[in-house]
Amino acid sequence: xxxxxxxxxxxxxxxxxxxxxxxxxxxxxxxxxxxxxxxxxxxxxxxxxxxxxxxxxxxxxxxxxxxxxxxxxxxxxxxxxxxxxxxxxxxxxxxxxxxxxxxxxxxxxxxxxxxxxxxxxxxxxxxxxxxxxxxxxxxxxxxxxxxxxxxxxxxxxxxxxxxxxxxxxxxxxxxxxxxxxxxxxxxxxxxxxxxxxxxxxxxxxxxxxxxxxxxxxxxxxxxxxxxxxxxxxxxxxxxxxxxxxxxxxxxxxxxxxxxxxxxxxxxxxxxxxxxxxxxxxxxxxxxxxxxxxxxxx
Amino acid sequence: xxxxxxxxxxxxxxxxxxxxxxxxxxxxxxxxxxxxxxxxxxxxxxxxxxxxxxxxxxxxxxxxxxxxxxxxxxxxxxxxxxxxxxxxxxxxxxxxxxxxxxxxxxxxxxxxxxxxxxxxxxxxxxxxxxxxxxxxxxxxxxxxxxxxxxxxxxxxxxxxxxxxxxxxxxxxxxxxxxxxxxxxxxxxxxxxxxxxxxxxxxxxxxxxxxxxxxxxxxxxxxxxxxxxxxxxxxxxxxxxxxxxxxxxxxxxxxxxxxxxxxxxxxxxxxxxxxxxxxxxxxxxxxxxxxxxxxxxx
Numbered sequence: 001x002x003x004x005x006x007x008x009x010x011x012x013x014x015x016x017x018x019x020x021x022x023x024x025x026x027x028x029x030x031x032x033x034x035x036x037x038x039x040x041x042x043x044x045x046x047x048x049x050x051x052x053x054x055x056x057x058x059x060x061x062x063x064x065x066x067x068x069x070x071x072x073x074x075x076x077x078x079x080x081x082x083x084x085x086x087x088x089x090x091x092x093x094x095x096x097x098x099x100x101x102x103x104x105x106x107x108x109x110x111x112x113x114x115x116x117x118x119x120x121x122x123x124x125x126x127x128x129x130x131x132x133x134x135x136x137x138x139x140x141x142x143x144x145x146x147x148x149x150x151x152x153x154x155x156x157x158x159x160x161x162x163x164x165x166x167x168x169x170x171x172x173x174x175x176x177x178x179x180x181x182x183x184x185x186x187x188x189x190x191x192x193x194x195x196x197x198x199x200x201x202x203x204x205x206x207x208x209x210x211x212x213x214x215x216x217x218x219x220x221x222x223x224x225x226x227x228x229x230x231x232x233x234x235x236x237x238x239x240x241x242x243x244x245x246x247x248x249x250x251x252x253x254x255x256x257x258x259x260x261x262x263x264x265x266x267x268x269x270x271x272x273x274x275x276x277x278x279x280x281x282x283x284x285x286x287x288x289x290x291x292x293x294x295x296x297x
Numbered sequence: 298x299x300x301x302x303x304x305x306x307x308x309x310x311x312x313x314x315x316x317x318x319x320x321x322x323x324x325x326x327x328x329x330x331x332x333x334x335x336x337x338x339x340x341x342x343x344x345x346x347x348x349x350x351x352x353x354x355x356x357x358x359x360x361x362x363x364x365x366x367x368x369x370x371x372x373x374x375x376x377x378x379x380x381x382x383x384x385x386x387x388x389x390x391x392x393x394x395x396x397x398x399x400x401x402x403x404x405x406x407x408x409x410x411x412x413x414x415x416x417x418x419x420x421x422x423x424x425x426x427x428x429x430x431x432x433x434x435x436x437x438x439x440x441x442x443x444x445x446x447x448x449x450x451x452x453x454x455x456x457x458x459x460x461x462x463x464x465x466x467x468x469x470x471x472x473x474x475x476x477x478x479x480x481x482x483x484x485x486x487x488x489x490x491x492x493x494x495x496x497x498x499x500x501x502x503x504x505x506x507x508x509x510x511x512x513x514x515x516x517x518x519x520x521x522x523x524x525x526x527x528x529x530x531x532x533x534x535x536x537x538x539x540x541x542x543x544x545x546x547x548x549x550x551x552x553x554x555x556x557x558x559x560x561x562x563x564x565x566x567x568x569x570x571x572x573x574x575x576x577x578x579x580x581x582x583x584x585x586x587x588x589x590x591x592x593x594x
Contacts, residue, residue: 024448024449032456032460033448033452033453033456034448037448080413084409084410084413087406087409089404089405089406089409090406090409107386108386109384109386109387109459110456110459112381112384112386112387112409113381113452113455113456113459115413116377116381116412116413116416116452117447117448117452117453119413119416119417120416120443120446120447120448120452121443121447121448123420123439123442123443124439124440124443124444124447127424127436127437127439127440127443128440129436134432135431135432135433135435135436136432138432138436138439139424139426139432139435139436139439140424142420142421142424142435142436142439143421143424143425145420146417146418146420146421146424147421149417150414150417150418150421151321151330151331151334151414151417151418152321155330155410155413155414155417156330156414158410159329159330159407159410162406162407162410163329
């Protein structure tokens with residue numbers, strides 16, 4: 001098992017335990033809501049975004065106790081976005097991570113409300129005094145998470161994606177890049193910025209993390225498009241070939257298979273390069289950059 | 298025009314201007330999202346929750362500039378909840394405030410995302426350094442808003458409401474009271490707590506505001522049930538008689554028309570009484586308690 005795989009598995013177990021603690025257990029009156037929140041959030045997954053939070057924080061020796069709320073919060077926001085994106089009115093998906101999507105397992109109303117509640121809980125967790133001791137830091141985390149998740153970040157990207165589906169003209173490379181910078185890039189950006197915010201660092205170190213997250217965010221999406229063409233449904237735990245079927249412009253369409261692979265590799269290399277100032281403390285983050293373009297799901 | 302009507306109109310104009318500033322204007326790429334957010338948020342309404350924020354803050358002479366972010370944020374959360382509640386998977390309503398609901402004017406996907414984005418923007422606004430100068434206060438506002446809006450607050454109440462609709466057994470008075478304490482009460486609770494949080498007051502003053510908000514929150518819901526029976530569609534700007542048709546247990550069912558009127562009056566009187574420590578600085582909040590049970594829409 002590689003160093004990265006080992007670290008990611010260990011982190012995933014810790015994050016799972018944190019999420020389990022943060023999401024209330026069902027009470028009789030609203031059992032269905034918390035069951036749905038737990039069903040979707042505790043379903044597993046690579047916990048890549050929490051891994052980035054915890055390892056960007058580790059660059060500055062931030063205690064894990066201070067970083068875990070942000071790690072759990074970003075996973076909740078990621079999960080809420082998947083729950084809402086899977087809805088019939090949006091991507092209309094039946095499976096996610098090899099299980100029924102939230103609205104198939106429960107119902108549409110519950111899925112909408114479970115997503116709403118996860119998003120709200122994320123903000124509750126990162127602003128709680130039990131997390132970082134400095135209120136200034138907690139308020140800045142809220143600012144950064146809201147900017148990443150909102151209409152000028154992730155939701156904005158999703159809107160562009162839906163608009164592109166119904167449009168007659170295909171998006172060009174610049175437009176697809178901008179779309180993905182919102183839809184998937186914004187949460188990567190928060191995950192890496194969180195480390196610097198928690199450590200109250202700005203300047204060059206924060207800029208380096210910003211560049212790193214932009215590079216891996218884009219590489220992640222190009223790899224996703226490659227997996228949608230090349231991956232197997234069994235590995236992915238969800239339908240593949242859907243983007244091509246839906247006529248979405250992907251990086252594979254725009255760059256070709258070889259071109260897309262080359263661009264992803266180049267981005268991973270650039271991501272590794274910008275971590276130079278952190279020395280070998282950033283080795284796991286370097287491994288992540290390679291992992292992102294080599295993963296099978 | 299009464300003192301309260303005059304004050305509420307003036308506040309509504311200020312809140313409208315603040316909301317107009319806070320919600321980004323459309324850009325080409327995601328025009329539909331911001332149009333939908335603006336359509337639903339700027340549609341008017343009494344701005345009762347912002348009024349409570351601004352007037353609970355005024356009890357402690359908190360500058361309006363510090364309080365306006367919370368006033369705008371609570372209206373965004375209220376609006377997001379209406380946009381999501383109106384969806385076909387939930388209450389399936391076509392009209393709201395005399396206009397087409399968000400998903401009828403735009404489409405379901407846009408309505409879901411516009412709600413998501415309004416909720417996110419609310420947290421961005423109350424945590425922004427341009428609001429209250431103390432980070433401690435901004436972080437506490439985030440905590441309070443998340444608790445009010447989330448699965449143990451407003452969303453929890455909505456889940457109980459949906460569960461009651463599909464259940465065979467009718468809710469009793471205790472259950473309906475608990476449901477409404479979440480569904481409508483929680484945002485009133487934040488609105489009044491905001492004044493004390495912004496002024497960094499705790500203890501008896503905060504407790505008094507808490508009791509006031511609980512009383513008017515419940516009175517508001519009883520009055521709503523009475524309007525659903527007695528009100529006209531023209532006054533309400535939405536369908537009436539829906540709750541009875543849907544077989545929902547209302548306070549009118551449980552207490553009778555006269556009993557519900559008497560209980561609402563009693564709650565308004567209690568709300569007025571608990572404001573005693575604030576003297577005549579609380580006159581507008583006293584007026585609100587009466588207004589809530591006398592309103593026509």
